[in-house]
Amino acid sequence: MSASPPLHVPVLLDEVLHWIDPRPGQTIVDGTLGGGGHTRALAERVGSAGRIIALDRDPAALAAAEVNLAGMPVAIAQADFCDLGEVLAELAIDQVDAVLLDIGLSSDQLADPARGFSFESDGPLDLRFDATTGEPAWRLLERMGADELADLIYGFGEERFSRRIARRIVECRPATPIRTARELAALVRRCVPRSRDSERIDPATRTFQALRIAVNHELQSLARALERIPNFLIPGGRLAVISFHSLEDRPVKEAFRDNACLRPLTKKPVIAGATEIARNPRARSAKLRVAEKIIAPRQA
Numbered sequence: 001m002s003a004s005p006p007l008h009v010p011v012l013l014d015e016v017l018h019w020i021d022p023r024p025g026q027t028i029v030d031g032t033l034g035g036g037g038h039t040r041a042l043a044e045r046v047g048s049a050g051r052i053i054a055l056d057r058d059p060a061a062l063a064a065a066e067v068n069l070a071g072m073p074v075a076i077a078q079a080d081f082c083d084l085g086e087v088l089a090e091l092a093i094d095q096v097d098a099v100l101l102d103i104g105l106s107s108d109q110l111a112d113p114a115r116g117f118s119f120e121s122d123g124p125l126d127l128r129f130d131a132t133t134g135e136p137a138w139r140l141l142e143r144m145g146a147d148e149l150a151d152l153i154y155g156f157g158e159e160r161f162s163r164r165i166a167r168r169i170v171e172c173r174p175a176t177p178i179r180t181a182r183e184l185a186a187l188v189r190r191c192v193p194r195s196r197d198s199e200r201i202d203p204a205t206r207t208f209q210a211l212r213i214a215v216n217h218e219l220q221s222l223a224r225a226l227e228r229i230p231n232f233l234i235p236g237g238r239l240a241v242i243s244f245h246s247l248e249d250r251p252v253k254e255a256f257r258d259n260a261c262l263r264p265l266t267k268k269p270v271i272a273g274a275t276e277i278a279r280n281p282r283a284r285s286a287k288l289r290v291a292e293k294i295i296a297p298r299q300a
């Protein structure tokens with residue numbers, strides 16, 4: 001079977017390898033397989049005596065990786081990273097040397113017009129990582145009241161014009177319900193005034209982010225993962241998390257500070273340098289934080 005090579009370019013790869021410091025024979029979890037870039041680099045480091053356990057919610061990412069990473073010491077499973085405990089139990093593994101989470105969306109998902117992640121796509125506005133469970137974003141736009149929708153767009157997108165956007169969606173939907181990403185992006189652009197900011201990022205960005213977070217329950221998964229994953233690290237094991245916006249970075253920072261079993265290793269988040277950003281603009285907003293599992297829990 002063949003699969004196209006992944007479009008996704010892993011961000012902060014050198015930095016991830018520096019902080020996780022994978023060694024031959026280790027067992028490491030990549031909780032967000034995506035295009036497999038981080039998984040591949042980690043697998044090369046742990047070698048055939050080690051193992052990478054790579055998870056993703058997206059069946060398409062798993063299917064491509066089965067082909068692209070064939071022959072490497074990688075065990076691939078469809079799972080939410082917050083359910084790592086169940087995956088490890090199935091593999092009869094108690095603890096691992098490190099866990100990497102590179103949260104959010106891959107370039108391969110963005111490029112697939114059938115999934116609605118790209119603002120210009122004419123496919124259904126779905127936005128789920130796993131389209132076999134939950135509800136697509138277009139249905140959420142169809143059933144929610146204006147206030148509930150506005151709260152969602154504000155809460156998960158920090159969009160100042162959330163009320164205006166939600167009202168317009170609800171007013172328009174009896175005659176022209178939103179079914180595609182292109183339709184939603186056009187509506188949002190009509191509601192958000194042009195500002196200096198909008199020259200840099202599309203005005204639809206925050207609304208799409210909010211809907212994606214909602215349909216995938218992303219912040220709930222992250223909160224659960226931050227609570228549970230330290231239990232599955234060996235003493236001295238490392239948890240590395242790459243986030244792309246403040247709603248993700250804040251809970252990571254707080255969990256690393258407040259969990260008595262963890263010691264933050266990165267005082268400030270590690271960010272990409274100019275060369276990486278020039279090569280991969282997606283790296284612009286990436287923030288990497290790393291913590292170490294400590295042997296004796298800190299006293300409160």
Ligand SMILES: C[S@@+](CC[C@H](N)C(=O)[O-])C[C@H]1O[C@@H](n2cnc3c(N)ncnc32)[C@H](O)[C@@H]1O
Binds near residue numbers: 034102
């Ligand atoms: C930014 S991409 C990862 C890219 C990957 N590090 C690489 O080098 O190609 C994020 C991936 O995480 C997956 N994902 C997002 N939330 C997840 C979760 N809670 N559990 C498992 N996978 C998740 C997405 O489906 C997506 O494929």
